[in-house]
Amino acid sequence: MSKIGLVIKKEYLQRVSKKSFILLTFLTPFLFAALVFVPLWLSTIKGDEAKQIAILDTTGKYAPLFKDTEEYTFITEKEATLEKYRTNPDKDIFAFLNITDDLLKNPEAATLYSEKQIPMGLKSTIDKTLSEFLKDEKLASYNIENLKQIIEDSKVNFSIKTIKWDEDGSEKSTSAEVASILGMVLTFIIYMFIIMYGAMVMQGVMEEKTNRIIEVMISSVKPFDLMMGKIIGIGFVGLTQVFLWGILTTILVSVSIFFFGGSTSPEEVMNAQMAAQGMNEISAGSSEINLQIQEIINSINFGMIGSCFVLYFIGGYLLYAALFAAIGSALEQQEDSQQFMTPIMLLMVFSLYAGIYSMNNPDGPLAFWCSMIPFTSPIVMMVRLPFDIPIWELLLSFALLFVTAVFIVWFSAKIYRVGILMYGKKPSIKEMIKWVTYK
Amino acid sequence: MNFLEAENVVKQYANHLALDKVSIQVPEGKVFGLLGPNGAGKTTLIRIINRITAPDSGTIRFNGREFQPNDIYQIGYLPEERGLYKKMKVGEQAIYLAQLKGLSYQEARKRLINWFEKFDIMPWWNKKLEELSKGMQQKIQFIITIIHEPKLLIFDEPFSGFDPVNAELLKKEILELRDAGHTIIFSTHNMSSVEEICDNIALINRSKVVLAGNVTEVKNRFRTNNYTVRFHTEAGKLQAIPELFSILTEKDQAGTSEVRIHKEPSITNSALLSALAQQTEIISFTEEIPSMNDIFINTVSGTNTTQA
Numbered sequence: 207m208s209k210i211g212l213v214i215k216k217e218y219l220q221r222v223s224k225k226s227f228i229l230l231t232f233l234t235p236f237l238f239a240a241l242v243f244v245p246l247w248l249s250t251i252k253g254d255e256a257k258q259i260a261i262l263d264t265t266g267k268y269a270p271l272f273k274d275t276e277e278y279t280f281i282t283e284k285e286a287t288l289e290k291y292r293t294n295p296d297k298d299i300f301a302f303l304n305i306t307d308d309l310l311k312n313p314e315a316a317t318l319y320s321e322k323q324i325p326m327g328l329k330s331t332i333d334k335t336l337s338e339f340l341k342d343e344k345l346a347s348y349n350i351e352n353l354k355q356i357i358e359d360s361k362v363n364f365s366i367k368t369i370k371w372d373e374d375g376s377e378k379s380t381s382a383e384v385a386s387i388l389g390m391v392l393t394f395i396i397y398m399f400i401i402m403y404g405a406m407v408m409q410g411v412m413e414e415k416t417n418r419i420i421e422v423m424i425s426s427v428k429p430f431d432l433m434m435g436k437i438i439g440i441g442f443v444g445l446t447q448v449f450l451w452g453i454l455t456t457i458l459v460s461v462s463i464f465f466f467g468g469s470t471s472p473e474e475v476m477n478a479q480m481a482a483q484g485m486n487e488i489s490a491g492s493s494e495i496n497l498q499i500q501e502i503i504n505s506i507n508f509g510m511i512g513s514c515f516v517l518y519f520i521g522g523y524l525l526y527a528a529l530f531a532a533i534g535s536a537l538e539q540q541e542d543s544q545q546f547m548t549p550i551m552l553l554m555v556f557s558l559y560a561g562i563y564s565m566n567n568p569d570g571p572l573a574f575w576c577s578m579i580p581f582t583s584p585i586v587m588m589v590r591l592p593f594d595i596p597i598w599e600l601l602l603s604f605a606l607l608f609v610t611a612v613f614i615v616w617f618s619a620k621i622y623r624v625g626i627l628m629y630g631k632k633p634s635i636k637e638m639i640k641w642v643t644y645k
Numbered sequence: 646m647n648f649l650e651a652e653n654v655v656k657q658y659a660n661h662l663a664l665d666k667v668s669i670q671v672p673e674g675k676v677f678g679l680l681g682p683n684g685a686g687k688t689t690l691i692r693i694i695n696r697i698t699a700p701d702s703g704t705i706r707f708n709g710r711e712f713q714p715n716d717i718y719q720i721g722y723l724p725e726e727r728g729l730y731k732k733m734k735v736g737e738q739a740i741y742l743a744q745l746k747g748l749s750y751q752e753a754r755k756r757l758i759n760w761f762e763k764f765d766i767m768p769w770w771n772k773k774l775e776e777l778s779k780g781m782q783q784k785i786q787f788i789i790t791i792i793h794e795p796k797l798l799i800f801d802e803p804f805s806g807f808d809p810v811n812a813e814l815l816k817k818e819i820l821e822l823r824d825a826g827h828t829i830i831f832s833t834h835n836m837s838s839v840e841e842i843c844d845n846i847a848l849i850n851r852s853k854v855v856l857a858g859n860v861t862e863v864k865n866r867f868r869t870n871n872y873t874v875r876f877h878t879e880a881g882k883l884q885a886i887p888e889l890f891s892i893l894t895e896k897d898q899a900g901t902s903e904v905r906i907h908k909e910p911s912i913t914n915s916a917l918l919s920a921l922a923q924q925t926e927i928i929s930f931t932e933e934i935p936s937m938n939d940i941f942i943n944t945v946s947g948t949n950t951t952q953a
Contacts, residue, residue: 209745212741212744212745213745216741220733413730417728417729417730417731418724418726418727418728419728419729419730420728421695421697421722421724421726421728422722422723422724422728422729422742422786422789422790423742423745424695424696424697424717425695425717425718425720425721425722425746425795426718426742426745426746426747426793427745627692627697627698
């Protein structure tokens with residue numbers, strides 16, 4: 207086996223067999239699944255007991271309107287006064303609704319009292335009940351026949367259907383929301399991985415330098431082989447992790463769908479989310495919506511996105527890991543790394559923000575240029591990928607990324623070769639760049 | 646034949662000259678001692694031989710020809726600051742490093758097991774390096790240095806951290822390696838080991854070679870021409886003969902006398918001995934040869950005072 211192969215194998219096996227790697231790889235999908243399912247599950251649980259709301263209605267007009275819900279029961283006591291409740295608190299009663307006058311004439315006449323913070327849900331329930339009644343009452347006061355019916359009919363519920371034409375002219379439903387979510391997830395994954403595994407490369411290089419292993423190895427391995435072996439080995443560790451996460455997440459989602467039966471099928475999940483966002487009206491035509499979602503999901507080219515993700519991951523990782531390796535080779539102390547990491551971290555964070563802002567306009571100038579510049583393209587392009595960008599942009603971006611990555615690897619190898627054997631004082635960035643010209 | 650030659654090697658660091666026109670000749674199949682006080686420039690020279698740093702000027706000849714980058718694969722280097730992967734298992738990393746040095750997995754494993762058994766550290770094969778004592782780690786590092794049987798071996802302070810028993814074991818192995826034809830460069834402060842092991846030495850002080858040559862020859866150069874003679878007191882006293890020798894000190898003790906004498910440099914030991922034998926009954930006759938330790942201290946403090 208070649209030297210570089212040996213280094214790759216060692217770096218890979220050593221890291222993959224670590225307990226922390228195995229734990230992280232197998233637990234994260236569960237964590238991820240939990241992040242999706244726990245809120246859904248929690249939202250289906252109601253409060254343990256219905257809260258009692260006492261109504262004091264001097265007009266007697268409004269009290270009968272309130273119907274008990276799963277969360278609240280409304281009670282009216284003939285003899286009660288607000289003063290009595292205030293001085294002798296009845297612990298069983300959660301809140302008091304006090305109505306003193308005709309609300310149409312005096313909208314200020316209703317007040318809700320409680321010893322606790324009043325939940326939004328209760329307030330909106332009461333508001334809705336009262337305003338519906340008041341609206342009807344008001345409509346009735348105009349004395350126009352069938353006015354209510356007319357207004358009902360004039361309500362138009364409109365949501366534009368978006369269709370994307372394929373090159374062959376066939377139609378596909380698209381959804382900006384679904385594409386954005388997918389893009390965001392990919393962006394974060396690639397951002398996280400470049401930082402995580404880039405830092406791992408730097409750690410590894412510094413370990414070899416500070417432990418002086420390098421002095422022993424230098425007589426048997428070329429510095430370039432050592433650096434590339436490390437970068438490639440750790441890169442494979444990253445790809446392994448992404449791959450396992452992909453598989454595990456798929457399995458977990460399928461298993462949970464199987465176990466929860468119909469109740470958590472993707473459509474239900476979507477409905478639940480929509481309901482949670484207060485879009486109850488939309489879920490009315492549920493079956494039609496499900497069909498649309500299915501169509502939208504089908505419209506996303508997962509194969510293309512997947513392979514682009516892997517390619518951008520490789521390119522971006524190579525570029526940044528080489529920079530991290532060069533930095534690691536120049537330093538001896540962990541504490542010194544901060545100063546050199548900062549410019550790289552700024553670049554990464556800028557990319558992430560550029561990615562987030564590109565989401566509003568995935569074909570705008572910010573998105574376009576940042577997806578061409580090699581230092582930002584791996585992250586920003588992830589946002590744009592689900593929006594089906596032109597193939598020439600993709601190819602140009604790839605070409606720029608890989609040419610730059612090769613150049614950075616060459617550049618870093620020059621610095622690494624000098625830095626890894628240099629001990630003593632911490633070099634400045636200027637000195638490091640001078641090393642490139644050393645023979 | 647010289648296996649390695651350094652000629653007028655100069656290395657200048659930012660504000661101090663580490664090596665000032667240093668030349669050494671390392672004969673093939675011999676142990677070469679690189680001596681010198683701390684900070685003299687030994688390690689810098691070793692790092693240049695290992696191509697870790699490049700000299701500012703001067704040439705290195707390796708195996709009778711110009712030093713080439715690939716020659717480094719024929720060097721095994723044990724650095725003074727030892728370094729291995731702390732978190733890796735001992736056997737695993739020994740095999741890894743041996744493979745990097747060009748051995749096949751099978752061959753590496755076979756040789757390593759052989760050495761581990763020789764050094765009695767086989768039970769540590771599956772332990773992590775950080776669980777081992779410093780001396781144990783040193784043994785492993787030594788094995789890794791020699792595992793690929795390079796032509797040139799460079800040991801920087803090989804005995805530091807070893808107990809006397811293990812130091813003896815190491816000494817034996819170094820001599821065996823020499824007998825097997827390896828050329829060895831050996832840097833140390835431990836002068837007694839120099840006398841036992843080295844065939845040739847170079848003493849570096851303040852970036853310059855101040856003393857070099859074959860160990861016996863160097864010692865002869867430092868001959869004092871002083872002798873200690875013990876004899877039976879009743880057999881007669883020693884009288885100085887000005888053209889042969891003079892008496893330095895005299896000491897009588899329970900029937901024997903011990904006299905230190907100084908011989909004229911032109912007289913041979915045999916002539917001196919026969920002259921002494923005529924005067925009295927000799928029990929012992931010893932030439933006072935300076936130890937490497939004395940030579941080291943004398944040379945180093947001597948050059949320091951002349952320069953100061």
